[in-house]
Amino acid sequence: MSIVAQTLADARTHGRKLDTYPGDAPETEALAFALQCEATALTGWCQTGWKIGCTSKLAQDMLRADGPFPGPIYEERTFVNDGEVPVSQSAIRLVEPEIAFTMAYDLPPGATAHSVEAVIGAAASVHLSLELVNRRLPGGLEDGNMWNIADGGCNDAFVLGPANDVLPAGRYAALELNVSKNDQPATTGVGVNALGGPDIALTWLANYLNTHGLMLKAGDVVTTGVVTGLVYVDAGDEIISTCAELGEVNARYK
Numbered sequence: 740m741s742i743v744a745q746t747l748a749d750a751r752t753h754g755r756k757l758d759t760y761p762g763d764a765p766e767t768e769a770l771a772f773a774l775q776c777e778a779t780a781l782t783g784w785c786q787t788g789w790k791i792g793c794t795s796k797l798a799q800d801m802l803r804a805d806g807p808f809p810g811p812i813y814e815e816r817t818f819v820n821d822g823e824v825p826v827s828q829s830a831i832r833l834v835e836p837e838i839a840f841t842m843a844y845d846l847p848p849g850a851t852a853h854s855v856e857a858v859i860g861a862a863a864s865v866h867l868s869l870e871l872v873n874r875r876l877p878g879g880l881e882d883g884n885m886w887n888i889a890d891g892g893c894n895d896a897f898v899l900g901p902a903n904d905v906l907p908a909g910r911y912a913a914l915e916l917n918v919s920k921n922d923q924p925a926t927t928g929v930g931v932n933a934l935g936g937p938d939i940a941l942t943w944l945a946n947y948l949n950t951h952g953l954m955l956k957a958g959d960v961v962t963t964g965v966v967t968g969l970v971y972v973d974a975g976d977e978i979i980s981t982c983a984e985l986g987e988v989n990a991r992y993k
Contacts, residue, residue: 741762741774741777742761742762743761743762743774743889744774744777744778744781745778745781746761746762747761747774747778747781747875747889747890747891748778748779748781748782750875750876751778751782751875751890751891752782752783752784754827755875756829756830756874756875756876756877757875757876757877758877759877760876760877760886764885764886765885765886765888765889766885767885768808768885768888769951770885771808771885771886771888771889772808772809772888772889772951774888774889775810775811775888775889775890775891775892778889778890778891779811779891782813784813784814784815784816785813785814785815786811786812786813786814787812787813787814787817787958787959787960788811788812788841788842788959788960788961788962789809789810789811789812789944789948789955789959789960789961789962790809790810790811790812790870790892790894790897790961790962790964791807791808791809791810791892791933791934791940791941791943791944791961791962791963791964792804792807792808792809792810792887792888792892792893792894792964793806793807793808793884793964794807794932794933794934794940794943794963794964794965795932795933795934795964795965795966796932797932797965797968797969798835798964798965801880801881801969802880802881802884802887803881803884804884804887807934807940807943807944807964808884808887808888808892809892809944809947809948810888810891810892810893810894811891811892811894812894812897812960812962813897816894816895816896816897817896817897817898817899818896818897818898818990819898820898820899820900820901820988820989820990821989821990822898822990822991823990823991823992823993824871824896824898824990824991824992824993825896825992825993826871826896826972826973826974826992826993827873828974830871830873830895831872831873831874831879831880831893831971832871832873832971832972832973832992833871833872833873833880833969833970833971833972834869834870834871834872834969834970834971834972834978834990834992835869835870835871835872835964835965835967835969835970836867836868836869836916836918836926836928836965836966836967836970836978836980836988837867837868837869837870837933837937837962837963837964837965837966838865838866838867838868838911838914838916838930838933838937838962838963838966838982838985839865839866839867839868839899839900839960839961839962839963840862840863840864840865840866840905840937840941840960840961840963841862841863841864841866841902841958841959841960841961842861842862842863842955842956842957842958842959842960842961843861843862843863843957844861844957845861845954845955845956845957846858846861846945846949846954846955846956847949847954848949848954852946852949853942853945853946853949854942855908855909855938855939855942856908858908858938858941858942858945858955859905859906859907859908859938859941859942861945861955862905862941863902863905863957864902864903864904864905865902865903865904865905865906865937865985866899866900866901866902866903866985866988867900867901867916867980867981867982867985867986867987867988868897868898868899868900868962868988869897869898869978869980869988869989869990870894870895870896870897870962870965871894871895871896871897871972871992872893872894872895873893873894873895874887874890874893875890876890880893897960897962898988898989898990899960899962899988900980900985900986900987900988901986901987901988903984903985903986906984908938909936909938910938911930911936911937911938911939912929912930912931912935912936912939913929913930913931914929914930914937914966914982914984914985915927915928915929915930915982915983916928916929916930916966916967916980916981916982917980917981917982918967918968918970918978918979918980918981919978919979920970920972920976920977920978921976921977922977925968925970925978926967926968926969926970927967927968928965928966928967928968929966930966931966932965932966932967933963933964933965933966934963934964937963937964937966940963940964941961941963944961944963967980972992973992974992974993975991975992975993976991976992977989977990977991977992978990978992
């Protein structure tokens with residue numbers, strides 16, 4: 740157990756923002772992800788899946804990141820659709836409208852990398868989702884992406900919309916999301932913004948985990964990254980994301 744990982748785990752479970760960094764920044768993405776995994780285990784929480792951060796150019800530019808990275812989704816911070824999500828006034832309070840999958844089958848390492856078709860074939864359902872982003876470390880999201888990875892990919896809370904039948908690979912890039920805030924139009928976006936398509940992002944994660952001795956498992960929920968603009972919320976705000984093919988997800992932040 741490292742003191743840094745324990746500090747990150749404690750900050751998450753207590754909803755606390757740290758005043759100082761708990762140590763030196765990880766020097767590589769591999770070390771940052773290893774630290775994330777250690778902190779995840781130390782929370783004692785139930786990991787129910789993964790988020791993928793920085794799948795869009797918008798997010799990569801904001802975080803000064805070269806590409807995507809994973810982070811854990813926790814049962815303890817997953818909230819029901821059309822319900823309330825608590826937010827801290829000290830948090831960033833940034834909501835990302837996304838597209839998510841629930842897996843039907845495990846995807847262990849194979850002789851070659853998984854194809855998009857194989858990964859989509861292993862999914863049970865597709866959903867709209869809302870991720871609440873926060874950073875438990877000093878500064879903002881742009882202040883050190885290795886720390887963002889170590890800090891669980893800066894995820895805070897998650898809302899999963901109703902399940903829909905999985906679409907064929909290649910259909911996801913054209914999906915259009917329309918997002919409102921307090922019944923007023925807030926932002927729009929299309930699936931291609933998430934690494935070329937949420938199906939492509941999901942495939943990236945499946946292969947990334949395999950290279951780190953992990954795998955997507957049956958029952959895992961994966962949210963594939965923001966496809967719209969970013970929406971900041973305060974207590975009392977309601978966010979609704981809709982898609983003609985995938986229905987609606989909404990949350991009220993308190």
